[in-house]
Amino acid sequence: MTVPQTTADLLDQVSEPGAGSLAAVARELIGPLAGATTPEPLPWDGVANAQVTVPAGSRYAVLNVTLLVDTERDRCVVVPRVLQPGPAADQPAVTFEVWSQAGSSLPAYVPSVDEFGVAPQLQLSVSATLIAADGTTTQLPPAKVRNLVRIDLVQGLTGRVLAAVLAEKQRLRRCAREVAAMRVLADARGNALDRIGSDLGCPRFADELVWDAVRRSPATQPLSPPGRLEDDAEYRARLALLRGWRLPTPSWGESVLNSAPGPGLPAPVEIDETRNAVHVAFRLVAPDSPGSRATLLQAVRQVHLVWPAGSADGDAAHQARLLPQRVQDRVARTRAALARWALPDHQPLAPALAGALELLETRCRQLGAQPWTALVAGQHDDGGSRFELGLGAQLSAPDPAVLDAAVAAAQVLGDPGLVPRPRSDDPAGAWLLDACGLRTAELLPDATVFVSTLPMGPLVVDLMPGPEAPLPLTATASLVTSTNTGYDAPLAAVVAAMEARQLTPVDVSGLLPGAQAASVFPDLTQRLAQVGVPVAEQLDGFRRQLGAVSTRLFAAFDLGPDGTAAITAHPEQVAAVLTAAAAAAASSVVAFIDANGNVVLVFGVTGLPLAGSNLAARQTVLYRWESRGLAGKAVRLDPRRGSATQIYAAGAGISVVSCLAHVRGLGNDPYEWSPALPAGALLTLRQYEHLMNLVELVTPVGVRANTWDLRQHHVDVDGSGTPFPLTAAAARTYRHYRTVR
Structure with a gap:
């Protein structure tokens, strides 16, 4: 009133x-x-x-x-x-x-x-x-x-x-006031609500969401009694979400997710915008042009790179540069810092990298501890994608005792720019390197540390037979790791997770020739299909398709007689293996049956034949290639995606071939976010449906919402008190509040 x-x-x-x-x-x-x-x-x-x-x-x-x-x-x-x-x-x-x-x-x-x-x-x-x-x-x-x-x-x-x-x-x-009030959503009822819903493309529901245990997917059934429609209160709550123009922001999104009318949620929903890793690497190529790269790299060293103080070639290069005195003084301080790091006098660095290492020296002095005693490598022509352009450097192996002292000093210092991690979690000391602008800090097999201001990470690009060899050239990308050199880093994590379950990788090339068709073992095939694992039937085609996938991106595990028998006797065991593999970043799984009748599971971090990306709905590792000409037309390469590409046509002079490696972990891709619920929070089907519609509402145009974790770990489909992982096919099986008109 x-x-x-x-x-x-x-x-x-x-x-x-x-x-x-x-x-x-x-x-x-x-x-x-x-x-x-x-x-x-x-x-x-x-x-x-x-x-x-x-x-x-x-x-x-x-x-x-x-x-x-x-x-x-x-x-x-x-x-x-x-x-x-x-x-x-x-x-x-x-x-x-x-x-x-x-x-x-x-x-x-x-x-x-x-x-x-x-x-x-x-x-x-x-x-x-x-x-x-x-x-x-x-x-x-x-x-x-x-x-x-x-x-x-x-x-x-x-x-x-x-x-x-x-x-x-x-x-x-009075009637005029009531008619005017009916235009306001909070006061509208009956047909007035239906008119508002028509304007918004949101009709009343005539059904309800239920779980279809046979199809293992949400389904709908008519409301009871027949002909009944959604009541005004629930309908009004849905319409309230769709009215008005909004500019989605994280804070507004969280407020909508947690305060919108409708069925309550079991716990607050957070907007997760943590990012997955994207690594970059570069190679200079000059097909059938011996000596051209060396000439270009010499010019780069003379004009752009920063040399350590005391280097004769470096002194000559810096003296020839026409720079303001204040810039010369600044560069001189950086050169002196590189000399104190004992950088080889013939291996200069890119200016940004040299500045970050100067800052690292200052930070170490502040902490009273310098875990790395020297720079053992800088730019050199045969350094590959890591060192060729001076964008990376190699620090000596960190001294464990000194690294521990740096961690303790940082904890006492309380600087918000320094967030120390214990050596057991971070043996390379990446926490200190990252605080100085070194976005890459990779521990190498010899315990030295590769650093760069670019997000190179573990990405390495190799050229065969060489960057100046006659065409065609093959460029191969790999994510190297110091713990397992035979696999890309994401797959190495999957192998480690399987080894923790007493499963060791086997040579798939030795097992595939004797593999048997899935139809010979119908019970096994049916049980595996129930947990989402396809089994190879057309073996010749399967061998060819699997042979086209890099062996660094998949690994095979023989379950043996006991593991194979457990598939039918204890299917929860193979389900637990799949869950562990998915948690370790496997994106796909496919199976075949070897000559002894044992099941062999093949896990990949890329799409596999018959499987696609059936564990995580998308590939864990993606590679993308690009080329740019430095003096005109660039070399031509194909394919543009995948761990390897072929350079088949020369350009004008020297070209830069770049590779982007996108590694999907628990974070988000570019232009993506995830709704996050606390561990153990479970949604009913109605709450799941409501939350998915809210996610649609708060997601801006051009941005994707990743609901994989939500669908895998937080939906209680049958009221049992345990989550049921929704498959990719059931991912969007819910009633949409707004219909497409």
């Missing part, structure tokens, strides 16, 4: 009479008619109750109850009670419906009159009750009744007739 209006507001302000139709018309009459027809507000008696006294002598009187406050969603029921002349008796209730306007007046009591039309003195009290939309009633105390209504005295036959004639006006005003 709005702020109460006073009697003066209703009777004296002709420009805003509200619903006081009789008072408004009376102001337009002339002479005695105006006074005779104007409602006379009766003062409340000076007692605690809401009652008035009507003096004797009123002619053809009518007592009206007049509303002082606009009603909105509450009905107001007023009960007049005649106190004198006795005996006291309640009169019929007077009801002001929802959306009645202040000034509305309804007859409460018509006193009896004598033969001359004169009424005796009487007393009248009123009580009032508010009835909410849900049926809740509130009995108002007398003080609030006085603020809600008043008693008006209308005398004379003319006043009676005008009150009856003008009663329709206040009803029209």
Whole structure:
């Protein structure tokens, strides 16, 4: 309700009479008619109750109850009670419906009159009750009744007739307010809600979401009884999400996810924007042009790279550069720092890398501990993608005791720019290197550390037969790791996870020639299919397709007789193996049956034949290739994706071949985010459906929401209290609030 209006507001302000139709018309009459027809507000008696006294002598009187406050969603029921002349008796209730306007007046009591039309003195009290939309009633105390209504005295036959004639006006005003309110979502109901839903492309649901255990997917069934539609409250909550224009931001998204109307969620949802790693590497190629790279790299060293102080070639190169004195002084300090790092005097570095190493020296001095004693390598022509352009350097192996001392000193220092990690978690000391701008800190097999200001990570690009050899050239990308040189780093993590479960990798080339078709073992094939593992049937095609995948990107594991028998006897064991592989970043799994009838599982971090990316719905590792000519047309290469590409056409002079390696872990791809729930939080199917619609709502155009973790670990499809991983096919099996028009 709005702020109460006073009697003066209703009777004296002709420009805003509200619903006081009789008072408004009376102001337009002339002479005695105006006074005779104007409602006379009766003062409340000076007692605690809401009652008035009507003096004797009123002619053809009518007592009206007049509303002082606009009603909105509450009905107001007023009960007049005649106190004198006795005996006291309640009169019929007077009801002001929802959306009645202040000034509305309804007859409460018509006193009896004598033969001359004169009424005796009487007393009248009123009580009032508010009835909410849900049926809740509130009995108002007398003080609030006085603020809600008043008693008006209308005398004379003319006043009676005008009150009856003008009663329709206040009803029209009430209906007009109700129609206007129906345009507001919070007050709309019935067909008005349907009209809003039509505008938003959101019809009422006629079904409900259920779990289909046979299809292992959510499904729908009609609401009961047949023909029933979604009720107003649930429909209004869905429409509220779709109205209005919004600019999605993380803070706004979190507020919508956790405060939107509809079924509640078991725990707060967070917006996870952590990023997956993207690594980059470069190679210079000059097909069939011996010596051209050496000439270019010599020019790069002379003009761009920073040499350590004390290098004769470096002194000559820097003296030939026409630079302002302040720049020369700054470079001189950096050269001195490189000399203190004992960088080989013929291996300069890129300026950004040299500056980061200067900062590293300052940080080590601040901590009183320098875990790396020297720089053992910088730019050299045969350094491959890591050292060829001076974008990377190699630090000596860190001293364990000194690294521990640096961790302890950083903990005492309390610098927010230094977040130390213990050596057991970070043997390379990457926490300190990253704080100095070295985005790459990779531990090499000899315990030295490769560093760069670029996100090179473990990515290495090799050229065969060489960067200046005749065409064709083959460029191969790999993510090297110091722990397992036979696999790319993501696959090495999968192998380690399988070895923890007593499964060791086997040579697939020795097992595939004797493999047997899946149809020979129908029970095994059916059990594996139930957990989402395809089994090779057409073996010749399977061998060819698997042979096209780099052996660095997949590994095979022979389950042996016991593991094979467990597939039918204890299927939960193979399900646990698949879960462990997926958690270790495997993206795909396929199986074949060897000559002994044992199942061999093949896990990959890329798409595998028959499987695609059936463990994680997308590949763990993606490689993309590009080329740019330094003096015109670039070399041409194909394919553009995959761990290897072939350079088949020469360009004009030297070209730069670049490779991007996208490694998907627990983070997000570029232009992607994930809704995150706490561990153990479970969603019902209705809550899952609601959250997925909220995710659609808060995701900006051009951005993708990754709901894989949500669907794998947080949906309780049957009320069992345990999550059921939804397959990729069931990922979007839910009712969408907004339909495509």
